[in-house]
Amino acid sequence: MSERILLGHGGGGTLMQQLIDTELRPLLPNPGAPLHDAARLHLPHGRLAFCTDGYVVQPLEFPGGNIGRLAVIGTANDLAMAGARPLHLSLGLILEEGLELTVLRRLLASVGEAARECGVQVVTGDTKVVERGKADGAFLTTSGIGLLEVEEPIDPGAIEAGDQLVVSGDLGRHGMAILAARHGLDLQPPLESDCAPLWPLVKQLLERGVRPHCLRDLTRGGLASALHELATARGVELRIAEERIPVAARVARSAELLGLDPLQLANEGRFVAVVAAANLEATLAVLEPGGGTWIGAVERGAGRVLLRTPFGSERLLIPPSGELLPRIC
Amino acid sequence: MAPDLLVPCKVPTASPATVADLVAELAAITTRPWTLMEVCGGQTHAILRWGLDQLLPPSLRLIHGPGCPVCVTPAATLDAAMALAQRPEVILCSYGDMLRVPGSGAANLLTVRAGGADVRLLTSPLQALELARAHPQRQVVFLAVGFETTAPATALLARRTLALGLANLSILTAHVRVAPAMETLLEPDRSDGTPTEVQGFLAAGHVCSVIGTGELKELVANRGLPVVVTGFEPVDLLRGVVTCVRLLEQGAPRLENAYPQVVREEGNPVARALLAEVFAVVDQPWRGFGVVRGGGLALQGPWAALEARRRFGLPDPHDHPTTSSSRPGCPSSPPAGASGPIDGPMDGPINAPAADPCIAAAILRGRALPTQCTAFGSACTPEHPLGAPMVSSEGVCAAYQRYRHTPTPP
Numbered sequence: 001m002s003e004r005i006l007l008g009h010g011g012g013g014t015l016m017q018q019l020i021d022t023e024l025r026p027l028l029p030n031p032g033a034p035l036h037d038a039a040r041l042h043l044p045h046g047r048l049a050f051c052t053d054g055y056v057v058q059p060l061e062f063p064g065g066n067i068g069r070l071a072v073i074g075t076a077n078d079l080a081m082a083g084a085r086p087l088h089l090s091l092g093l094i095l096e097e098g099l100e101l102t103v104l105r106r107l108l109a110s111v112g113e114a115a116r117e118c119g120v121q122v123v124t125g126d127t128k129v130v131e132r133g134k135a136d137g138a139f140l141t142t143s144g145i146g147l148l149e150v151e152e153p154i155d156p157g158a159i160e161a162g163d164q165l166v167v168s169g170d171l172g173r174h175g176m177a178i179l180a181a182r183h184g185l186d187l188q189p190p191l192e193s194d195c196a197p198l199w200p201l202v203k204q205l206l207e208r209g210v211r212p213h214c215l216r217d218l219t220r221g222g223l224a225s226a227l228h229e230l231a232t233a234r235g236v237e238l239r240i241a242e243e244r245i246p247v248a249a250r251v252a253r254s255a256e257l258l259g260l261d262p263l264q265l266a267n268e269g270r271f272v273a274v275v276a277a278a279n280l281e282a283t284l285a286v287l288e289p290g291g292g293t294w295i296g297a298v299e300r301g302a303g304r305v306l307l308r309t310p311f312g313s314e315r316l317l318i319p320p321s322g323e324l325l326p327r328i329c
Numbered sequence: 330m331a332p333d334l335l336v337p338c339k340v341p342t343a344s345p346a347t348v349a350d351l352v353a354e355l356a357a358i359t360t361r362p363w364t365l366m367e368v369c370g371g372q373t374h375a376i377l378r379w380g381l382d383q384l385l386p387p388s389l390r391l392i393h394g395p396g397c398p399v400c401v402t403p404a405a406t407l408d409a410a411m412a413l414a415q416r417p418e419v420i421l422c423s424y425g426d427m428l429r430v431p432g433s434g435a436a437n438l439l440t441v442r443a444g445g446a447d448v449r450l451l452t453s454p455l456q457a458l459e460l461a462r463a464h465p466q467r468q469v470v471f472l473a474v475g476f477e478t479t480a481p482a483t484a485l486l487a488r489r490t491l492a493l494g495l496a497n498l499s500i501l502t503a504h505v506r507v508a509p510a511m512e513t514l515l516e517p518d519r520s521d522g523t524p525t526e527v528q529g530f531l532a533a534g535h536v537c538s539v540i541g542t543g544e545l546k547e548l549v550a551n552r553g554l555p556v557v558v559t560g561f562e563p564v565d566l567l568r569g570v571v572t573c574v575r576l577l578e579q580g581a582p583r584l585e586n587a588y589p590q591v592v593r594e595e596g597n598p599v600a601r602a603l604l605a606e607v608f609a610v611v612d613q614p615w616r617g618f619g620v621v622r623g624g625g626l627a628l629q630g631p632w633a634a635l636e637a638r639r640r641f642g643l644p645d646p647h648d649h650p651t652t653s654s655s656r657p658g659c660p661s662s663p664p665a666g667a668s669g670p671i672d673g674p675m676d677g678p679i680n681a682p683a684a685d686p687c688i689a690a691a692i693l694r695g696r697a698l699p700t701q702c703t704a705f706g707s708a709c710t711p712e713h714p715l716g717a718p719m720v721s722s723e724g725v726c727a728a729y730q731r732y733r734h735t736p737t738p739p
Contacts, residue, residue, distance in 0.1 A: 183450075183452045184452065184456070185452070258452070259722060309379050309380050310345045310348075311345050311348045311349070311379060311380065311381070311384060311563065312345075312380075312384070313379065313380020313381065313383040313384055314380055314383070315377065315378065315379075315380050315732040315733070316731065316732055316733065318730075318731055321710075321711035321712050
């Protein structure tokens with residue numbers, strides 16, 4: 001096999017068959033079984049969650065992960081945020097002609113590894129190759145099916161005044177790792193993405209009897225976007241204490257250097273839990289060992305997020321308005 | 330993960346206790362109403378971000394200066410950058426903030442990029458050298474903006490470009506000088522002749538770390554008002570405010586350095602020498618201001634050939650060097666911008682029909698607050714900006730939009 005992806009790898013002929021047999025089939029739960037157009041799934045009885053996501057991150061590989069790992073964990077985490085145990089994934093690959101095969105192998109190895117970590121099976125997939133210049137190395141899409149483990153809906157509609165807000169760990173590592181790589185900020189040692197499965201933490205919460213009113217992973221737009229979405233969706237005021245929000249010193253310094261707000265940086269292994277006050281202690285017992293902490297509470301009010309500074313003054317926390325761009329001076 | 334790695338949200342160089350002490354000191358020494366202007370957009374953002382204005386005595390007012398280089402870059406410069414970017418041979422590169430700012434129309438460098446232009450984002454001007462070497466068949470144009478903080482790096486780029494003999498790299502220069510603009514701000518307002526309200530300046534610490542304090546001493550001598558070199562962290566800012574109020578209360582118009590850990594009287598001699606070598610001081614249009622005497626920098630001598638306007642035959646706003654004898658990085662005599670008519674395009678609202686309510690020009694001159702604008706937060710938002718101060722992340726309107734809230738009615 002050649003060392004780079006050719007248009008022929010997506011052409012439906014022998015090249016494509018070779019690619020599927022050597023690189024993709026090993027990802028399937030039963031690699032030896034004959035391939036068919038659709039996977040047959042045996043699902044436990046119950047209600048299901050279903051979600052989909054596209055992954056276009058640059059660079060394809062970054063400290064602490066790559067687009068393959070991200071594509072599995074991101075979708076598995078979306079299921080977890082609905083209170084669903086991730087079960088099955090589809091994997092769509094859109095590859096750019098000329099992508100090095102060694103890179104593709106590393107991405108797919110990470111897909112396999114991340115799937116094992118999340119306890120999900122990649123059961124179906126698709127591969128396309130587009131001309132050089134028509135894609136940025138590789139785009140991945142994954143869809144996921146999960147089994148809902150709680151009866152009550154976990155969504156913004158369930159948020160009530162008096163609920164408490166807990167983040168599962170320190171913020172901004174993934175966004176900063178990506179931006180550092182993209183802007184040639186040579187951090188030594190490199191800052192690693194926080195990309196990690198969230199279902200294990202959600203499962204522990206449920207096992208301890210916590211019934212979260214809402215869970216939200218802190219991906220694009222970070223804590224600022226996530227809280228803003230929750231506040232506006234439910235029409236409540238979220239009040240958070242700045243000094244409670246954990247950010248690694250290296251993330252804070254790098255963000256300061258680029259003129260970015262760590263609270264607007266993406267995370268791929270962090271979430272905020274909105275829980276009834278009665279569930280706060282149990283929530284902290286699960287999340288504190290991983291760096292989680294209480295950051296604030298929900299009050300009646302007009303869909304917005306208010307942040308109290310360490311000096312006692314207050315300001316709005318709003319989502320970023322588009323692409324995060326470093327400032328000038 | 331080790332817990333000692335974590336900090337609350339931002340590198341805390343200020344303990345709440347120190348801030349509380351400074352706030353108490355300020356309350357104790359303030360006996361009259363005073364109006365101070367913080368010059369730099371970074372300071373404005375820090376004040377709003379940390380809510381420091383909420384901690385001041387009610388009689389003390391901070392008004393916000395024009396210190397956002399993105400906001401004061403004339404629309405014509407952005408139009409030139411976009412025109413160049415649309416030439417197939419050109420790679421147009423600049424700092425991230427510049428990409429969002431529209432020129433005289435609705436387009437900005439991001440929308441031009443979406444339309445197929447090759448627009449790149451740099452974090453250091455020297456990355457333009459790498460681009461030029463990597464693409465010998467293309468013309469790399471660096472849109473150089475910023476105060477004296479970023480100008481030395483542009484000077485370094487110009488020197489290296491000539492030294493390496495790179496024929497495919499040019500510079501679209503839009504550097505501005507802060508001291509002449511401070512002089513201009515003290516003039517009666519150009520729109521209605523009202524006198525300035527500024528009684529003391531908090532000068533931009535980062536600019537002073539380059540140019541030193543010489544130009545500011547002249548400002549104090551000429552205008553008889555206190556100027557305090559001030560930093561950007563909560564404690565630095567409050568120290569600047571305390572120092573300035575103390576000088577006002579004492580009736581002592583002096584220059585004080587409240588940021589001595591960073592700023593020396595002589596500034597950064599290496600950077601100043603670079604500026605003086607590569608740039609000439611010129612009269613320059615500022616968005617919202619008109620032409621500011623001595624308010625800009627233009628490539629001079631052998632480096633003038635690197636000016637992108639010259640290379641591509643575009644009109645040059647710096648037709649003549651300033652009438653003042655100042656040199657970049659050096660005290661000027663007579664002070665630039667101190668006298669003489671200021672004219673040129675007002676260049677205020679962008680994206681705006683003639684009847685637009687945008688008061689960006691008055692806001693940039695410290696004559697109005699964003700909250701006095703009827704468009705603020707409704708017709709004008711970061712997603713649909715009417716004026717440059719809403720576009721730039723260092724702009725005053727963006728700071729109000731981002732951090733300010735009105736208290737909930739009881």
